[in-house]
Amino acid sequence: MSPAPTLAVVGAGPAGLSAALAAALRGVRVTLLDSAAQAGGQFYRQPAEALGARHPKALHHQWRTWERLRDGLAQQVSAGRVQHMTERHVWFVERVGEVPEGRDPGNPDGRGPGGSDRRHFAVHALPGPEQEDSVAVYADAVVLATGGYEKVLPFPGWTLPGVLTAGGAQAMLKGGLVLPGRTAVVAGAGPLLMPVAVGLAAAGAEVAALVEAAGPSHFAGRSAALAAHPDKLAEGVGYLAQLLRHRVPLAARHTVVEAHGKDSVEAVTIAALDPAGRVRPGTERRIACDTLAVGHGMLPHTDLAEGLGCRVDGVNVAVDAEQRTDVPGVWAAGETIGIGGAALSLAEGHIAGRSAAARLRGAAPDPRTWAAAAKSRTRARKFAAALAAVYVPPAHWAEQLRDDTLVCRCEEVPASAVREAVEELGATDARSVKLLTRAGMGWCQGRMCSAAVAGLAGCEERSARRPFARPVPLGVLARATDEQAPEGGPADDEQNPS
Amino acid sequence: MVGAACALYAARAGFSVVLVDRGPVAGGTTGSGEGNLLVSDKEPGPELELALLSGRLWSRLAAEPGLGASIEFEAKGGVVVASSGEGLAALGEFAAGQRDAGVDARVVTDAELYELEPHLAPGTPGGVFYPQDCQVMPSLAAAQLVRTARGLGARLLTGRTVTAVLRTTGGEVRGVRTDHGEIHAPYVVNAAGTWGGDVAALAGVRLPVLPRRGFVLVTEPLPRMVRHKVYAADYVADVASGSAALQTSPVVEGTAAGPVLIGASRERVGFDRSFSLPVMRALAAGATRLFPFLAGVSAMRAYVGFRPYMPDHLPAIGADSRVPGLFHACGHEGAGIGLAAGTGHLIAQVMAGGVPDLDLTPFRPDRFADSPAEEAS
Numbered sequence: 052m053s054p055a056p057t058l059a060v061v062g063a064g065p066a067g068l069s070a071a072l073a074a075a076l077r078g079v080r081v082t083l084l085d086s087a088a089q090a091g092g093q094f095y096r097q098p099a100e101a102l103g104a105r106h107p108k109a110l111h112h113q114w115r116t117w118e119r120l121r122d123g124l125a126q127q128v129s130a131g132r133v134q135h136m137t138e139r140h141v142w143f144v145e146r147v148g149e150v151p152e153g154r155d156p157g158n159p160d161g162r163g164p165g166g167s168d169r170r171h172f173a174v175h176a177l178p179g180p181e182q183e184d185s186v187a188v189y190a191d192a193v194v195l196a197t198g199g200y201e202k203v204l205p206f207p208g209w210t211l212p213g214v215l216t217a218g219g220a221q222a223m224l225k226g227g228l229v230l231p232g233r234t235a236v237v238a239g240a241g242p243l244l245m246p247v248a249v250g251l252a253a254a255g256a257e258v259a260a261l262v263e264a265a266g267p268s269h270f271a272g273r274s275a276a277l278a279a280h281p282d283k284l285a286e287g288v289g290y291l292a293q294l295l296r297h298r299v300p301l302a303a304r305h306t307v308v309e310a311h312g313k314d315s316v317e318a319v320t321i322a323a324l325d326p327a328g329r330v331r332p333g334t335e336r337r338i339a340c341d342t343l344a345v346g347h348g349m350l351p352h353t354d355l356a357e358g359l360g361c362r363v364d365g366v367n368v369a370v371d372a373e374q375r376t377d378v379p380g381v382w383a384a385g386e387t388i389g390i391g392g393a394a395l396s397l398a399e400g401h402i403a404g405r406s407a408a409a410r411l412r413g414a415a416p417d418p419r420t421w422a423a424a425a426k427s428r429t430r431a432r433k434f435a436a437a438l439a440a441v442y443v444p445p446a447h448w449a450e451q452l453r454d455d456t457l458v459c460r461c462e463e464v465p466a467s468a469v470r471e472a473v474e475e476l477g478a479t480d481a482r483s484v485k486l487l488t489r490a491g492m493g494w495c496q497g498r499m500c501s502a503a504v505a506g507l508a509g510c511e512e513r514s515a516r517r518p519f520a521r522p523v524p525l526g527v528l529a530r531a532t533d534e535q536a537p538e539g540g541p542a543d544d545e546q547n548p549s
Numbered sequence: 550m551v552g553a554a555c556a557l558y559a560a561r562a563g564f565s566v567v568l569v570d571r572g573p574v575a576g577g578t579t580g581s582g583e584g585n586l587l588v589s590d591k592e593p594g595p596e597l598e599l600a601l602l603s604g605r606l607w608s609r610l611a612a613e614p615g616l617g618a619s620i621e622f623e624a625k626g627g628v629v630v631a632s633s634g635e636g637l638a639a640l641g642e643f644a645a646g647q648r649d650a651g652v653d654a655r656v657v658t659d660a661e662l663y664e665l666e667p668h669l670a671p672g673t674p675g676g677v678f679y680p681q682d683c684q685v686m687p688s689l690a691a692a693q694l695v696r697t698a699r700g701l702g703a704r705l706l707t708g709r710t711v712t713a714v715l716r717t718t719g720g721e722v723r724g725v726r727t728d729h730g731e732i733h734a735p736y737v738v739n740a741a742g743t744w745g746g747d748v749a750a751l752a753g754v755r756l757p758v759l760p761r762r763g764f765v766l767v768t769e770p771l772p773r774m775v776r777h778k779v780y781a782a783d784y785v786a787d788v789a790s791g792s793a794a795l796q797t798s799p800v801v802e803g804t805a806a807g808p809v810l811i812g813a814s815r816e817r818v819g820f821d822r823s824f825s826l827p828v829m830r831a832l833a834a835g836a837t838r839l840f841p842f843l844a845g846v847s848a849m850r851a852y853v854g855f856r857p858y859m860p861d862h863l864p865a866i867g868a869d870s871r872v873p874g875l876f877h878a879c880g881h882e883g884a885g886i887g888l889a890a891g892t893g894h895l896i897a898q899v900m901a902g903g904v905p906d907l908d909l910t911p912f913r914p915d916r917f918a919d920s921p922a923e924e925a926s
Contacts, residue, residue: 145826360824472692476692477573477705478692483580496849519851524847525766525833525847526844528830
């Protein structure tokens with residue numbers, strides 16, 4: 052009998068965990084790689100154990116789902132079916148060879164099942180906080196579950212200390228249990244703002260305002276799609292009740308036009324939006340605060356998929372009904388194929404794991420066996436589409452940028468340079484704006500500013516091609532190959548998940 | 550870049566110019582290059598003469614008010630490094646030939662070499678210093694030349710694809726058709742770079758331009774550690790090679806903006822944009838051999854481009870005898886930025902009916918007419 056097929060899952064958030072468990076339970080040997088010290092991703096981010104949090108669940112919803120995933124992972128790890136590699140920063144996934152018909156080069160003795168989808172991949176990762184070395188994990192197939200990152204839109208004053216992303220504030224609450232400031236304003240657009248405001252208030256901050264670009268009229272017309280999710284509505288109502296209880300003023304159909312301060316944020320100016328998404332003159336008011344948490348939704352991480360040559364539609368990795376990308380042997384699930392939340396990620400991960408397990412055995416999977424997950428995927432996608440239509444940044448946000456407002460922090464590119472590139476120099480897409488201004492060429496490689504540049508330049512937002520998912524030392528790259536990561540045995544970090 | 554230069558010099562010669570591109574300015578190979586203005590890698594012959602003419606024109610452009618700084622023109626000089634004593638002797642011979650052709654090429658011994666580049670790997674026997682090698686930021690150079698041309702009345706039409714070359718019943722060019730309407734003109738200049746063969750085909754003529762893929766690795770920004778363009782002597786052989794197989798030779802240079810650029814790979818694989826880790830590894834290995842300190846420096850990104858390769862490594866510049874009114878200015882392979890100024894200048898001269906500063910015979914666009922069909926790549 053041939054040895055069990057192997058699967059590398061990149062990302063241990065809801066999608067990756069779900070995929071890893073689904074595949075492991077069906078006889079696949081799974082290596083789960085994640086950059087964090089503990090599983091969970093951003094959604095189920097855990098406080099570091101050393102902090103000894105006694106009530107981490109107070110900060111989490113769907114705690115029971117998380118417990119199931121966590122316990123499932125622990126079981127699979129101790130059974131030797133999943134190897135969980137923490138603090139592995141994957142910088143590239145490489146195709147290291149096609150499988151000739153009926154033969155498996157990694158397994159010369161065993162005969163690959165006829166027509167199987169076994170391919171060989173090397174997942175290259177930089178371990179530990181130093182990220183100075185690189186190890187490779189070899190696998191027959193890969194699930195990319197690399198999640199998303201926050202979309203940042205600039206405004207005058209956004210680079211002041213004390214301005215942080217909504218997700219950053221939440222991560223600090225969930226992971227570090229640190230209260231970022233004493234008087235906070237939470238602003239932007241999106242379903243993340245309410246839980247962040249509630250979390251900050253519950254942790255003892257005074258939340259001076261929740262500033263949301265969407266207004267009640269945006270919800271009208273989508274009520275059917277939204278009402279199909281009574282659980283989600285109840286969640287929303289619950290947050291509203293908590294906002295009331297903490298006396299958080301809600302400024303709907305408003306936006307932050309500027310953050311003020313000398314060395315750090317001292318106040319923000321907010322203003323009402325008109326139906327077209329422009330600031331209504333004369334509605335500006337100033338609110339004192341020392342923290343501004345701002346979020347405008349999320350964008351998918353697609354670097355690894357693009358390095359592999361997977362098709363990307365707009366900003367999302369394209370997949371079929373089985374979560375397969377167009378590159379044989381590569382599946383993708385969760386926010387990397389489109390922002391949709393944890394429930395959607397769980398369903399997609401599950402389907403990806405089951406599809407991969409079947410195809411690695413050379414069998415076409417029967418979608419009826421995952422009908423429940425497929426149903427919840429359909430529902431969750433509809434809901435995500437409705438939310439995405441409701442929570443959009445103000446249409447004319449770019450008008451708020453002054454010529455000297457920085458758009459790209461890494462390269463210190465002001466809005467005027469982007470405007471000049473478009474109006475004077477013949478840039479018509481994000482790439483040529485980047486080439487002519489250096490916006491997006493710095494340390495973050497445009498992760499922070501790509502949405503802003505596209506918006507300001509008036510061109511379509513597309514994923515930028517970033518061959519390396521993170522910076523790699525040339526000394527590491529110069530080696531002919533990476534050392535293979537040690538295999539087998541339970542990973543050292545999973546002995547005591549209590 | 551070549552199109553931008555043609556537009557500028559034609560506008561300066563008094564032509565009414567319309568510059569058409571299917572993408573944005575600098576959207577093709579220009580945006581994927583390093584911006585080299587090199588004489589060091591060229592052997593005596595027509596290309597070197599064009600490079601020397603171009604170098605003078607670039608220096609003049611860079612001296613124009615505002616232009617020099619805005620295109621990041623830098624007369625940084627090039628250093629070619631020998632790997633052995635024999636290599637140094639061969640390099641010295643090559644340099645002597647270049648000197649006879651008018652190149653400033655100075656053989657430097659090891660001590661002088663380390664003065665030029667203090668962070669070079671120890672044990673390097675010596676090399677040749679080329680003070681005439683310069684650099685510009687290629688996208689900015691193209692965009693600023695276009696802007697200057699527009700100041701003289703040239704029109705820029707981006708996002709328009711040329712779909713046909715219009716001819717009179719007598720066969721003369723009378724303009725182009727685009728996906729957004731026709732543009733009428735008695736002269737059409739094909740400056741479509743790597744895609745120049747496609748535009749030539751629209752006019753019914755064959756021009757064998759093939760893509761030769763190259764990757765450039767870009768590091769995190771650094772203080773100036775690499776002062777010149779530094780490359781190993783085998784780079785010259787790779788540039789001159791006609792092989793389709795992958796070749797890499799280390800080329801390392803610092804930039805005004807901080808990042809170090811690392812090249813150079815050459816392979817003929819069609820327009821395959823997929824990222825190749827083995828090529829990246831080879832580039833990194835070559836660069837760290839030249840400059841060991843780079844081992845601890847991070848690569849931030851890499852980009853891919855397609856050089857317009859011609860079978861005899863010479864660009865097509867000048868009138869096409871087969872189609873009256875059609876001119877070509879493409880096929881400059883990896884030297885298009887450097888050769889652009891000279892090309893634009895010469896095209897403007899011949900369009901105006903004058904005698905060009907350089908004999909264009911070696912660059913005749915119809916020189917391949919009788920040769921057998923090129924292999925597909």
